[in-house]
Amino acid sequence: MPTDVYEQPTARHLLLDDHVRLLRLFEDVLERFRADDREQTRAAWAMFERSLFAHLEAEEHELLPAFRKVDPDEAQALYADHGRFRKTIEELAISVELHSIRADAAGMFVQTLKEHSHREDRGMYAWAEATLDESSYRHLHDRLCPSDDPRGRPAGTHGTMTSG
Numbered sequence: 001m002p003t004d005v006y007e008q009p010t011a012r013h014l015l016l017d018d019h020v021r022l023l024r025l026f027e028d029v030l031e032r033f034r035a036d037d038r039e040q041t042r043a044a045w046a047m048f049e050r051s052l053f054a055h056l057e058a059e060e061h062e063l064l065p066a067f068r069k070v071d072p073d074e075a076q077a078l079y080a081d082h083g084r085f086r087k088t089i090e091e092l093a094i095s096v097e098l099h100s101i102r103a104d105a106a107g108m109f110v111q112t113l114k115e116h117s118h119r120e121d122r123g124m125y126a127w128a129e130a131t132l133d134e135s136s137y138r139h140l141h142d143r144l145c146p147s148d149d150p151r152g153r154p155a156g157t158h159g160t161m162t163s164g
Ligand SMILES: [Fe+2]
Pocket: 056, 059, 078, 082, 116, 120
């Protein structure tokens, strides 16, 4: 008798799916902003901000310390990108509060997120795919998909930030 086999996504797929989700959440923010709904824009922003921080922290706790030992320069570059994202998030949060998000600033942010995604996929994610042990994988998984998080994670959406 065939049994249901749950195919566990690889670390790389978990992370790339999260990138796709983050871009969708940011697109939600922009859609609600364009619809001129302040309340909904703020709510979408809060979701995006929380999710982006969770992603950065997952990488900084579960991947970067070990990856740094293998490729210190590349790890440093990723940490620096994360620092820039946090700064941009602060600036965008003010724009959201003032309900005046500039299209060029939003576009540039999306572009830098996509470039970061490609860079991670080529370097740190390829390394994680090949070397992450079960316990580190579990920790990463729990940070990216907390069980109390109502968000859905459809299967088979593995991709990069180039989609959308
Ligand atoms: Fe990252």
